Amino acid sequence: MTHYDVVFSGFGGQGVLFGSQLLAYAAMEAGLQVTWIPSYGPEMRGGTANCTVVISDEEIGAPLMRRPSAVVALNYPSVQKYEPLIAPGGLLLYNASLTLRQPERTDIRCVPIPASDTAAELGTPKLLNMVMLGALLQITGVLPVEAVEQSLEAHLPAHRRDMLETNKLALRRGAELAQTLSVMA
Amino acid sequence: MTHYDVVFSGFGGQGVLFGSQLLAYAAMEAGLQVTWIPSYGPEMRGGTANCTVVISDEEIGAPLMRRPSAVVALNYPSVQKYEPLIAPGGLLLYNASLTLRQPERTDIRCVPIPASDTAAELGTPKLLNMVMLGALLQITGVLPVEAVEQSLEAHLPAHRRDMLETNKLALRRGAELAQTLSVMA
Amino acid sequence: MIAVEPFTEQVVFQRPRAMTGAPTTYCPGCMHGVAHRLVAEAIDELGIRERAILVAPVGCSVFAYNYFDIDSVVAAHGRAPAMATGLKRVQPDKIVFTYQGDGDLASIGIAEILHAAGRGENLTVIFVNNAVYGMTGGQMAPTTLPGMKTTSSPLGRDTRTMGHPIKMCELLSQLDGAAFIARRSLHSPAEIRKAKKAIVQAFKTQIEGRGFSMVELLASCPTNWDMKPVDALKWIETHMVPIYPLGDYKTRVES
């Protein structure tokens, strides 16, 4: 039985929505059940945004959970917020480029990804979300990177089409990084 | 035990409200329980108006009844409307001056009072309500005419004060008429 | 052949086709009756009876639906312009008009009338201003004259605490969406004739798709003014007209 839940969290503008939606699209297109749900702070812009994705091969009950099994934290406040919440045995994937302090929990797996730096290296600082998503796929194996690449082709907004390859590149770089890092960890 | 209910009914402008209120005042001032309740048609002015008065020496439950025990009908439509409704053994006191047809029921007491004519004779056509009220008091004995005269003194609006004696006169003429007529009937 | 017809009569005046003939519940001398008739005559003249739709208000004229022989609805108090918007937007070929009192239109319903006018809804509004809330027993309306006594301003409308009259024609003619805005009075035969013309013009505005049209009619409420009907008409002339000047407030030609 597949049952997977993950929270994407970061500043507004870091691509939290699109990154997490892409995962949801890929899950749907892989024939799985999926829910995607955002939650915002009171700020109109800026502030933090987070999205919860649940993937399952059965009818999904709760689309939200108190203790997520995985968190993709795109900025430091998200690390601070979610580190204590992750279910024991869970995963914290965090943007090491923006994190001031290492997570401390030992009962979960914490994987630092230098996502902002990596994206910047690729010349596309905005694609840190893709780097993180690639890493997530690699580490969890919830879906193959290729599946997400296909969804990317289908759902990248028209006015961003020229960025398709770069997005894919970022995804793959994230997956590579995760492989290296999680081997190291 | 005193328990008395009566409906005053007529055209708007015939003094239905004031006539019936006066009875209610007198009842209150005689230390009895009393309810007074109006009901109007959809017309803003004109149309028919009727008021129900219940007098009792106990807490009054229903202030309205399907079959009143007495009706004071100031015009012909009221006779038509209420004749069939009055409780058996009840009383229909009607303004004979404006009535086209005699009431037919034999299980109630029907007393014609030429109220409009009488009031006109007194030079105050508007006081037909007082004539009828006087007649009612006389026939039913629910309250002495004097009690109502006292209430008249207390509650006649300031701008009608000059009419006090005429009002009293009309009351008394009504009572006299009723005496004669009910003796005849 | 030259025929000499028998001596005959010609109808000069009778009830318009667009009225049902049901007797009204209005008080003696109430100008709602005249306003109704003028609207019905205009409908007859323009030949729009079969596509006219009345939106009646809450007020004494809530019963208007019963007096017009056309399709009718009754709106919630003040909301006739919104309801009319709904009716018209889904069937733009129909001639939709509201008939509203001053409490309805200028008090509780001022948002709906302003926005209908603001959007330039292609509707016609017949606005009967009798300076009081007739139906509920003569309370103060936004159109009540300064100093005027009503059942909710027993010492007279004090403009310091209760404000000055709101003048709807003046207000609505500020809005770009308004195409035809006029004020008339019903206080004399001559004024009644002028009112009729304005009503026809308002309907024409709608027929031609030029946008929002409204005719305000100064009218009497003899019951709540506590006047004889004849005196009430005089009072309109002497007291209301000076505060609510008659005339065309807006006539936009383009649509």
Add this chain to the structure above:
Amino acid sequence: MIAVEPFTEQVVFQRPRAMTGAPTTYCPGCMHGVAHRLVAEAIDELGIRERAILVAPVGCSVFAYNYFDIDSVVAAHGRAPAMATGLKRVQPDKIVFTYQGDGDLASIGIAEILHAAGRGENLTVIFVNNAVYGMTGGQMAPTTLPGMKTTSSPLGRDTRTMGHPIKMCELLSQLDGAAFIARRSLHSPAEIRKAKKAIVQAFKTQIEGRGFSMVELLASCPTNWDMKPVDALKWIETHMVPIYPLGDYKTRVES
């Protein structure tokens, strides 16, 4: 004795006393922040902080209660003028003002603002017109410019179906109860200074008991306009000001 003082600094600009200093939730470059500060400065200058009462709206500035260091309430969407009326009528010595967005004041709340002005309520209204519903994500407001794209007019405001902009200063200045009605803009330092003066004048109108006062401030919503804050200010100047001319619309001297 002649003293040569040590070299010192004088405060030219700092946060006004009437602000709490709580960081705002507004977007970067949102002019609500400037509007707040001007109001607070006016309160400080007039020395009315201890008797000023804010009625905050529903809109992005729903949080205003948190930013002003004065007694505050939050009204239901559009109803701030009614709530302010309640507050002021029972304590006429207080200085009560509403702070409202264009959706709040000109759309859902147009009845309340018109009647507050019509009654000549001795209130002050700060009206922040940013031509969209900011808080809910940039839908069309009654003040949205013709042709302007919003999230609920994705092809641009079509005046034939969505109406023309409603101009509140023009409208309210028709009402006898309105004492001071002015429109200013926040698009440049010079305009900001003028806006401040108008706000002071509006409060003075209330302090002197002269009736209803309102200052409309043209403001930007960079987020929903999808512009850089600097460009948004330019856009106010080039696009909004021509449709919403700046100036005093009404200045009534007597009360």
Add this chain to the structure above:
Amino acid sequence: MAKGHVVVDSERCKGCELCIGVCPKGSIHMSEGFNAKGYRTAVWVNPDGACTGCALCALVCPDTAIAVYREVVPRVGAANAASN
């Protein structure tokens, strides 16, 4: 002057007297009696044929209680004209 003929529907009439007020010929009076609703009603009284059928009375009547007819003076050729 044309000759008028006025019919008052006394069951519709509410006795507001507006018609009386506007009739230039004084051709309308109030009834002595009451109609079913209890109103005195307008009565057209035109002994001297003064009524011109001007319809002012009808114009102000709030209850469309008045219908007005006017004598048609027969015109030679009318039938012809109609048959064209």
Add this chain to the structure above:
Amino acid sequence: MAKGHVVVDSERCKGCELCIGVCPKGSIHMSEGFNAKGYRTAVWVNPDGACTGCALCALVCPDTAIAVYREVVPRVGAANAASN
């Protein structure tokens, strides 16, 4: 010209750049790094003392992130004047 001194509260600043746009002296720039909320912030850079303390920057700042001070040039007799 008077000499100004500007203090930007970088935790309040949201990096909208409005202050930069209005500063006649070009004395404000954007930071390289981010504040806790994730914004680049305004930085007062006044190496040549160009800032006049005109406060235009503060006037447009929506977040009251800017305080402005101005040098007071000591005036002879000031103390005297004050003691009058």
Add this chain to the structure above:
Amino acid sequence: MAKQLMKGNEAIAEAAIRAGVEAYFGYPITPQTELLEYMSKRMPELGRVFLQAESEVAAINMVYGAACAGRRVMTSSSSPGISLMQEGLSYIAASHVPVVIVDVMRGGPGLGNIAPSQSDYFQMVKMAGHGDYKPIVLAPATVQEAVDLTALAFDLAERYRTIATVLLDGVLGQMMEPVELPAMRALPTTPPAWAITGAAGRAKNSVVPFRMQADDLEALNLELQRKIAEIARREVRFKEYLIDTTSGSTDKAELIVVAFGTAGRVALSAVKAARQKGICVGLHRPITLSPFPDERLSQLADEARGFLVVEMNAGQMLQDVKLSVGGQAPVRFYGRTGGQVPMPDDIALEIEKLDEMTGHPLDHKIEGPVALRPVDRPARRQETSRTSRN
């Protein structure tokens, strides 16, 4: 003090004035209008605030504003107007400010008519606005009670910082009865500490009808629920007739009629008539509809053979009676709608039907108080709810 003959609407207005109402905001609507008109005359005479609002929406928000200032304030309306106030009422509830609302109910739905009705029960008692809150709802059955409960409404509103409503129908609003008015109370001299009066010499106050964070809003809701529970514990009021009498010739009631307001007083006539026929029936008349006298009814259900709920609606309080009775006795319903007032005869007939249905003791004309037979648990389907036109 001598009794006065007063209309319900005017008596309530005068009672509010004597209870110290400082501001009234309202909008005309039949059958409530006399209340507003009375206020328009009296309040200015007393130097207090009367304002006719442009609408019910404005009225309730003016009330909200004045209440925030810590002043005693009220409005009154009738059914459609109350519907328009629902958003405002919900804001007021969220803000914990005290207000008094008088609803003189009329026939519905829609424009309905101006005849008396009780079909705002749900709208008032179950809170019609969005969110979880519950006003206090007081239902008088006589003009005197309307006077007394109006004063009580102000007390309770202030004690609990809540909405207190006086819920009556057009019969009570329009009816005249003799009343004794209480003395004029002094107005409060200082506003409460939370009031919005300008931050002079103290930290600022705010009245904020929202909490952006869910946990904060939940805390606000828990506070509201706590208040509701406290009110339920302390403020239940009802009146009973011919129930559980230990003296005299009247028997302990086996059948209980439950009815409020006008329906309650009409039912009293019917109950008396049925007693005459020897049916052991009593009347329970809730005075507080919220908090509802559920414990008392549940107690009565332990011993009663059956209940008859009479309302001038299609069965609204009925649900609360059923919830209280909890399946322990059959609950029948007799309701009239559209402005019809039930007549004593009709109710008496329903009592007889209930008597038969629940199997009255063979000798039902018992002389003195007796212990009741234990009651079988009725089959569920007997607890029928229906609107009857009889």
Add this chain to the structure above:
Amino acid sequence: MAKQLMKGNEAIAEAAIRAGVEAYFGYPITPQTELLEYMSKRMPELGRVFLQAESEVAAINMVYGAACAGRRVMTSSSSPGISLMQEGLSYIAASHVPVVIVDVMRGGPGLGNIAPSQSDYFQMVKMAGHGDYKPIVLAPATVQEAVDLTALAFDLAERYRTIATVLLDGVLGQMMEPVELPAMRALPTTPPAWAITGAAGRAKNSVVPFRMQADDLEALNLELQRKIAEIARREVRFKEYLIDTTSGSTDKAELIVVAFGTAGRVALSAVKAARQKGICVGLHRPITLSPFPDERLSQLADEARGFLVVEMNAGQMLQDVKLSVGGQAPVRFYGRTGGQVPMPDDIALEIEKLDEMTGHPLDHKIEGPVALRPVDRPARRQETSRTSRN
């Protein structure tokens, strides 16, 4: 047709369009706004009517007008906006015209917040406006269901000439799930006979939301009640999980969780978890809140040991569950307010408590379906209602 990943709000909008909605009038409010925005784009594309009203009051009255013309019409809003529509809804009910209303509930009372909630249950189900009427209320728990029920809402509204509402919360409005959209339906070609379309070639039609005479208005009310009864007879819908399964390894449920919408789907997770622990619990999820599945619940009550009602409010549907259960089994409540979404763990805990409270069988890990022990009638005071923060 391929599935699409859609937000609840947008999916509902598209479903309405495919169901043939001809006009949409609305006003922005979070968390419903995407629905309006979607309509603003799609309706004009299709040559249909989209209009952003000046307020919710105007919106509902525009809907009323378009419905009178016999057109398929809808609006959508969220809690405070729905409160403002109550007068209009009551008028619509009185007029027997079909309309569809979507309410995406948010935290209340007052301005509350924009987080998900279910506290409009009373306002929708018990009719918040004045008068006696009852809309149909459909409560989806998934985006797919929201799509399906939106189409159903139009059908039911037209079949019964009534108000049909789709009641969901911010979770469902904002959540994306895969959905299969139905095909586009053809628009009706001729308006119904009663519609207000101009009296051409026929006698005039009127839509009149009042009856001046009480007996006429009572007749109107009886017609409404008849309609409500018919709907109750024919349109009840619910979904059950792990209840009464005759096959496989799951036991017949002894404990029943009752929850709708988002609370229902979260409860499903909890029920599954409790089953894992061997507690024989099932889930009853009402889909029609009005008509309420009272007969089915009453049936379940005959055999169940106890009920747990879970809501995102302080206990509203709870009352209807209790009325249905009629005292035959204890009913516990777990509610979260203010925008809090209950979590599966919390509900699971409540299930365990209920299990203990109602005395679970010694060997509660039974292998196959078994007959249930007869249930003792519980003491009334056990049927506690409470809001718990655990």
